[in-house]
Amino acid sequence: DQQVKQNSPSLSVQEGRISILNCDYTNSMFDYFLWYKKYPAEGPTFLISISSIKDKNEDGRFTVFLNKSAKHLSLHIVPSQPGDSAVYFCAASEDNAGNMLTFGGGTRLMVKP
């Protein structure tokens, strides 16, 4: 029973356009949500996070939106760049320590020049 789901295994967008990656969760105890980016043969690197007390967090080209009632979050990348091509993982935790993360299956983003 997956508690965190990313239903789109892949996404292709044109350079300069918006990329929207989605994530759904089922555990009501999740209080803190993170997005990680992963290149092949490397470890995941942190991108952006959001606490359950917020509905939006922005960092440069990256914005994460949280809809607690729908148990849904999304990552917006604007504008998308070819260097953004990677696998993106959504993760959730019951605390805000960055420990004991539950991950989604990932979405492979391809940004075409």
Next chain:
Amino acid sequence: NAGVTQTPKFQVLKTGQSMTLQCAQDMNHEYMSWYRQDPGMGLRLIHYSVGAGITDQGEVPNGYNVSRSTTEDFPLRLLSAAPSQTSVYFCASSSLYRGWNTEAFFGQGTRLTVV
């Protein structure tokens, strides 16, 4: 600034062999975790530690042992390797002393194949 260092990067084991995956962090983080990533799946938590001398099981602990004798090191032991343990293993560390809503830092991973 090394961050989280995992060794080895690659390993091939025969079924039944034992080995230890090493993980070290130089950030004085109190929390450390081990995850495995299988094709088409996200990372799954194997074991975690909230400080030296304290460890606990995650989602998929069977077949793995851990210990945390120092803040810096968190080795993962496979006592009798099985083909089902073929995976990529990631170690991570984090700390609440960095402030609320902190993130986990990951190592580069160890790709393990059990034949």
